[in-house]
Amino acid sequence: MLKHAAVDRVFRALGDPTRRSILERISRRPASASELVRPMRVTLAAVVQHLQVLEASGLIRTEKVGRVRSCRVRPEGLEVAERWIAQRRAAWSERFDRPGRILEGRS
Amino acid sequence: MLKHAAVDRVFRALGDPTRRSILERISRRPASASELVRPMRVTLAAVVQHLQVLEASGLIRTEKVGRVRSCRVRPEGLEVAERWIAQRRAAWSERFDRPGRILEGRS
DNA sequence: GGATTTGTCAAGTGGCGACTTTAGTATCGC
DNA sequence: GCGATACTAAAGTCGCCACTTGACAAATCC
Numbered sequence: 408m409l410k411h412a413a414v415d416r417v418f419r420a421l422g423d424p425t426r427r428s429i430l431e432r433i434s435r436r437p438a439s440a441s442e443l444v445r446p447m448r449v450t451l452a453a454v455v456q457h458l459q460v461l462e463a464s465g466l467i468r469t470e471k472v473g474r475v476r477s478c479r480v481r482p483e484g485l486e487v488a489e490r491w492i493a494q495r496r497a498a499w500s501e502r503f504d505r506p507g508r509i510l511e512g513r514s
Numbered sequence: 515m516l517k518h519a520a521v522d523r524v525f526r527a528l529g530d531p532t533r534r535s536i537l538e539r540i541s542r543r544p545a546s547a548s549e550l551v552r553p554m555r556v557t558l559a560a561v562v563q564h565l566q567v568l569e570a571s572g573l574i575r576t577e578k579v580g581r582v583r584s585c586r587v588r589p590e591g592l593e594v595a596e597r598w599i600a601q602r603r604a605a606w607s608e609r610f611d612r613p614g615r616i617l618e619g620r621s
Numbered sequence: 622g623g624a625t626t627t628g629t630c631a632a633g634t635g636g637c638g639a640c641t642t643t644a645g646t647a648t649c650g651c
Numbered sequence: 652g653c654g655a656t657a658c659t660a661a662a663g664t665c666g667c668c669a670c671t672t673g674a675c676a677a678a679t680c681c
Contacts, residue, residue: 419529427521453641456640474658492595496589498542532669559629567668581628581676582626582678
């Protein structure tokens with residue numbers, strides 16, 4: 408059923424380049440917050456804030472062991488986005504695939 | 515190759531609920547700006563601004579005929595998002611599908 | 622032609638979001 | 652224990668973004 412707010416969080420999360428680059432990084436392999444900062448030119452604090460956004464959106468999962476917080480991708484998180492897109496495609500193609508109905512016109 | 519800025523524009527565009535509802539509406543059938551305002555509780559000016567964002571991101575195509583600007587979905591626009599997601603999935607599953615390599619560790 | 626509909630343009634407002642700095646807390650290595 | 656590492660929490664700054672208002676332009680309708 409695709410909850411409005413969930414879709415919102417996911418797409419908003421994906422709308423930031425820093426967050427996407429975090430996702431790109433940890434979809435290859437999990438990483439800690441400080442490992443993630445290294446190649447970037449933002450503060451650790453900024454990265455942690457991004458991690459919070461990503462986790463709230465369901466796109467990543469983090470776990471603190473000892474003093475290090477390790478972050479890994481949550482592949483199911485992307486399904487929210489994928490499903491929304493799939494629904495748009497479905498609605499769009501429905502206009503053409505309907506036998507016995509004319510393209511234009513209502514319904 | 516998925517240009518950084520293009521991905522940005524698409525996901526940012528999708529990150530707004532009003533814009534998504536515009537997309538949902540016109541993926542069923544094209545509509546004019548004023549038709550789009552009707553069910554919403556924002557100004558026409560706001561809707562037009564959203565349309566500009568959507569068009570700049572490649573998600574819709576608009577065409578002005580007479581005094582009415584009609585908006586239709588541009589299905590290729592979504593491919594940018596789909597490809598980015600697909601690449602994440604690919605990178606993620608690569609960690610497991612690789613025969614002869616151990617899960618953890620570098621490379 | 623005159624009123625209405627449909628959209629455009631420009632400017633202003635308010636809030637949120639990305640980021641920083643500063644200060645503090647736990648954990649690890651020696 | 653001590654220093655360094657790895658975060659956490661709180662506060663402040665700044666710019667952008669969604670939205671409004673108001674004035675204007677151009678089709679369309681009668």
